[in-house]
Amino acid sequence: MTDPRARGVLSGDPRAVARALRLVDDRRPGHLDLLKALWPSTGKAWILGVTGNPGAGKSTLTDRLIGAYRGRGQRVGVIAVDPSSPYTGGAILGDRIRMARHALDEGVFIRSLATRGHLGGVSRSTRDSVRVLDAAGFDVVIVETVGVGQDELAITRTAGSTLVVMAPGMGDEVQANKAGLLECADVFAVNKADRDGADAAVRDLEMMIALGAPAAGAWLPPIVKSVATLGQGVDEVVSALDRHRAWVQETPAGVERSRRRLGDEMRDALGEALIEAALGALAPSIDRAVKDVEDRVIDPYTATERLVASFRGADAEPAAPA
């Protein structure tokens, strides 16, 4: 362990942690060396995903969870994955500002991660950022993300437990999204439970869970009602998350799930590394292939096969024109 950046992170120095997160997020030179150096010190934090539809109250509930974990003396890192771009920002940023009351608490570290429109890129940045905070000694690392699409939901696979936050009466907008949220939920919070329709929302979720015909030994996501703005139901959410953590760490099905997820993660990382290496090694050939396809000299499938073969160091077999 001679990497001074790694030493700074391991000592928990907030400035070193912030620098390391930027290095990792921008994938600047040296970021892989840093991640390798930190790896032996990872694996101790509990990773908690918080997701749900916009407007459900994710940030407010996250803020309450930070308070609850701090009350136990645990250090909390937060990665807020922000789907904003130059065009938006306002609404989401406003929510996040509430979390800023923890800014002076050195047991809390909050980092916003901008999504970059690059498929898979967010998952990787999130995964690596989580590892930095894990190595820095945070006991709980919360990954907060809007649950609006497959890519966004994929982020929650990094988590040991995922809390899905819903609000009653959001209607049709939520329907299309429910399947994805159900698949990633370990605990449901029906937040804003002082609104009309909270009980109906709970029944609706119960029915959907039952419809999924869960296997024996499978984890059944508990449904907790909360009013995050008033702090109601927060203890119950925390306790449901604790039970899920015990299930993951202590039951064969839970351990098997972690193993399967690590495999998925490694395969994703392999895919990303292959693309990066190929784009680097084959740039001129790729440009030529694009031009040939554009000119309709070759079909894109044959062109791709030849690029793969040339990346593998073999010569592409000359294919007969279709």
Place this chain on the structure above:
Amino acid sequence: MTDPRARGVLSGDPRAVARALRLVDDRRPGHLDLLKALWPSTGKAWILGVTGNPGAGKSTLTDRLIGAYRGRGQRVGVIAVDPSSPYTGGAILGDRIRMARHALDEGVFIRSLATRGHLGGVSRSTRDSVRVLDAAGFDVVIVETVGVGQDELAITRTAGSTLVVMAPGMGDEVQANKAGLLECADVFAVNKADRDGADAAVRDLEMMIALGAPAAGAWLPPIVKSVATLGQGVDEVVSALDRHRAWVQETPAGVERSRRRLGDEMRDALGEALIEAALGALAPSIDRAVKDVEDRVIDPYTATERLVASFRGADAEPAAPA
């Protein structure tokens, strides 16, 4: 051209087209040969993406567009990308049923494509399905998808023109999503324009477009008000889409955009092909690497580097332990 499946598709036989779409979607053996055989007959259809938030009226407007293009004597293929899973279905399917009135019209072919939770997989299936319908002689191929996440929005990159359907008064739920929709929109329809807030929604979009500081020569997405259920504004939407098609095909900026997108598409396809080849060639090594990472014998970054090196046919350099 000896492939009988290709001949069936090229003749426009609906059963051959349906079979080809299944072959391509399931990526069964022979699907690449079929796609290669069809390639010379592609490139004639205009690909139209239709996206927007759930509840905005995408399917109803798509139904009206089908009617409008049929009125011009054009044949229309539709690929409805459906984010449903065993858990959902109802609401979305209901919307789609309205389109079924075209089911007896042999100038219309509608195909639902289920998303499979596999990152990137949907984009590829969509792209290949579009090519099948293009080769089958459809003049317009509409790709309808819920615009709720990066992966879903990526699908619209296949399209020559993308119509984004919004409805007034959807509020916060839509905010988080607007940036992505704005980036992919070539034409905006503010649908359900008989509701309160339609003019405000138009102004809001105008402001967002202006904020994006569009470059000279760039396409400025027109905003059209519509009430799809009553057929109002449909002609204006069609005419805005026609203007965009002319821009893409006839201006230097439009041609350059198509070239850039083809490049992106080829790079995506290359990435997918690399992953597929690597998962096939390296399965036992990957399993071993996952186990080693799980046992913390090696860090995942070094493990990935070694897998990439072994896929490229080189021996991995022995890395010093971190």
